[in-house]
């Protein structure tokens with residue numbers, strides 16, 4: 001008899017809304033296993049309204065599985081929604097958890113529960129948390145530990161566990177390490193209707209879902225884990241199929257117009273690539289789309305990037321402009337063979353807006369910054385917020401630029417994490433053995449976790465500036 005496999009997505013407790021962006025990891029694995037006749041189910045966990053309310057009024061104890069709701073989505077599309085009940089696991093042989101660091105606490109609660117009540121189940125943990133916090137996951141106490149830890153690509157290890165090619169033994173925490181050199185011949189992620197109808201965000205007034213075109217990144221930002229990972233692109237055929245599935249799901253759900261967002265930082269890199277994506281977007285009849293680019297590339301290619309984007313309905317681009325302080329920009333080391341310049345941030349916004357394209361501009365506060373650095377970024381943000389966009393959205397409203405200000409969090413696996421631990425970043429020290437629950441830079445009400453014991457200016461001063469910057473956000477986007 002075949003093993004019965006369940007993928008679990010732990011809750012995103014600190015996000016304002018848990019149903020904005022689908023967590024794609026398990027969906028890539030689900031469609032991969034299906035190629036081999038293994039039809040895995042999904043369990044999506046989210047915090048109940050009551051627990052969220054208790055948090056607001058301060059009567060919330062520590063997180064517990066009892067304050068969760070579940071969406072149990074079978075491979076055939078049927079779905080049951082209800083309060084968390086451990087009995088749901090009983091019918092499975094293998095439970096695979098997909099975990100980002102802020103979800104780790106819940107993942108550990110779940111593995112403790114499975115170890116205690118369901119010894120027949122093989123537990124597997126994958127995702128960005130075991131990738132960057134491998135030593136912490138591998139040293140969990142026996143009662144909390146997973147049978148298998150998958151720190152890199154999950155496709156092949158999950159297949160091996162599912163068909164019994166590797167089996168759990170008496171020893172917990174076996175590491176299954178695998179990476180495809182190229183991401184060719186992989187199927188597009190699943191988009192179960194019952195799940196997709198829960199998710200909601202829009203681009204320029206149109207219902208949207210997201211996807212990604214690549215893993216890793218050719219840039220080298222010191223605050224980002226991807227800055228150390230080689231770029232691997234998904235095949236154009238896979239993206240084509242993915243867009244087909246997204247569009248079909250939107251049609252089934254009755255969305256009159258459709259939009260798509262490419263979430264990675266390498267969506268709009270050069271004219272040839274944009275033309276390729278624009279053709280696919282048009283082929284699948286998306287009304288509008290959004291993707292991320294980089295200021296110096298907008299300045300360098302101008303029409304070459306922006307014209308095919310706009311002609312295929314593009315109205316908004318994301319730009320990680322990070323900072324208005326040249327000093328901070330140099331320290332961040334955002335490079336792809338070329339030193340970045342703050343002047344190009346201003347220039348890129350002007351060019352995009354002139355083309356009728358609005359910019360979603362992402363910036364951070366860095367813990368070494370003094371008042372001059374803060375002032376320089378706030379000026380940049382004011383410029384972005386005030387600059388006129390020569391275009392309208394799908395609802396006929398004038399397009400507006402959007403600004404975002406967070407506080408940088410040095411996750412393990414980033415160059416900054418190492419530099420801070422070596423004392424190479426002046427004025428900055430971080431907590432030792434940091435709780436992964438503190439590891440977020442954009443949570444409820446735009447708040448950021450605070451992993452520091454020492455920073456140049458105070459936490460209160462940085463937060464004051466962060467709130468001030470976020471007050472320049474437009475009423476709509």
Ligand code: B12
Nearest residue numbers: 023024025096098100101102126127128153154440441442
């Ligand atoms: C889209 C996205 C989001 C979306 C959706 C979340 C998601 N996971 O899909 C949203 C906006 C919600 C989001 C939020 C956040 N994100 Co984010 N996000 C991404 C992004 C750009 C793409 C994710 C993706 O689809 N990857 C593609 C899939 C194929 O990769 P994958 O999920 O890693 O899955 C592979 C393996 O990990 C493994 N795998 C995954 N699950 C499982 C399960 C099992 C059982 C097995 C065996 C294997 C396995 O197999 C897959 C195929 O190889 C990544 C960067 C990236 N390129 O991955 C950042 C990234 C995952 N995010 C990151 C961060 C920091 C955050 C936030 C903390 C930001 C914040 N707001 O403060 C929050 C955390 C939210 C939370 N859950 O608690 C970090 C994670 C760092 C960490 N230590 O976990 C990343 C790596 C970006 C970065 N370089 O900083 N994010």
Ligand code: SF4
Nearest residue numbers: 217219221224227265
């Ligand atoms: S922040 Fe963006 S551009 Fe920089 S390394 Fe990470 S993914 Fe690449």
